[in-house]
Amino acid sequence: MTATVFSRLAPLAPWTDRTGQLSVLRLVVFLALLVPGVLVFQDLAFGPIRPEPFEFALHQTGEWAVRILVLSLAVTPIRRIFRWNRVIGLRRMIGVTALAYAMLHLGLYMAQENWVLPKIASEIALRFYLTIGFVALLALIALGATSFDRAIRTMGPRWTTLHRLVYPATALALFHHFLQAKADVSAATLLSGLFVLLMLYRLIAARRWRLENIGILTAAALVASALTAGLEYAWYALATNLPAERVFMANFNLALSLRPAVLVLLAGLAVAAIRLGLTLATSLKARLRAA
Structure with a gap:
């Protein structure tokens, strides 16, 4: 039993x-x-x-x-x-x-x-x-x-x-x-940016575009990064007294720190790079079999 x-x-x-x-x-x-x-x-x-x-x-x-x-x-x-x-x-x-x-x-x-x-x-x-x-x-x-x-x-x-x-x-x-989080919203912004990236992937799939297309994945990474930077700017401009412009410009100073928008971009480009690697590996295997 x-x-x-x-x-x-x-x-x-x-x-x-x-x-x-x-x-x-x-x-x-x-x-x-x-x-x-x-x-x-x-x-x-x-x-x-x-x-x-x-x-x-x-x-x-x-x-x-x-x-x-x-x-x-x-x-x-x-x-x-x-x-x-x-x-x-x-x-x-x-x-x-x-x-x-x-x-x-x-x-x-x-x-x-x-x-x-x-x-x-x-x-x-x-x-x-x-x-x-x-x-x-x-x-x-x-x-x-x-x-x-x-x-x-x-x-x-x-x-x-x-x-x-x-x-x-x-x-x-x-x-x-x-x-x-109130003043320091870096963690919340990063997660929100990744959420935006994932929603873009779903939107792409819903429109029946090829989600495994490297160009489409790269474009999604760029759009998600831009939206993340805009979201962070809007939060600091509307919800805090901190200088939103300086926070936004920090996205372009990689020596200072990697801001959430940059990390979202890197995450999206990493997905595109892995997909490209898998595509090349599949193509190479097919050529070796045909040889």
């Missing part, structure tokens, strides 16, 4: 494929996704004593939730650009992990507020950045609750419609990140 139960549960384990067999790729990704959480709890238990014991962990879990959420959106473009079908099996695991970090983020906030539920509810309702974050969390909960095969079969086409909520949910989570 124990063996029967184990055989039924095996396909549900994050490190196995649909047949219940161990997948090294899934196992490695699963362990990598656990590392930030382990480090957060290690810091809580053994780290330095702080005036606000949950503050550091609160910010860390929030940032990781957004990072992993953006990573989940990269799965489909990676499959299409690099023709790597196996990676699609990671999408659900990565998305559910993003939800787990977001729930942990909320739990740490509640612990910081001493679990006083009326106060927590009023803070979420009255503080705009908390409202934004909570709405994004509710959307992620809806996606996580319907991410299983049975829900997919039961909901049919409605499942696809519902799961498009991941895009506005990610945008809200990034906005929440900006509002939390």
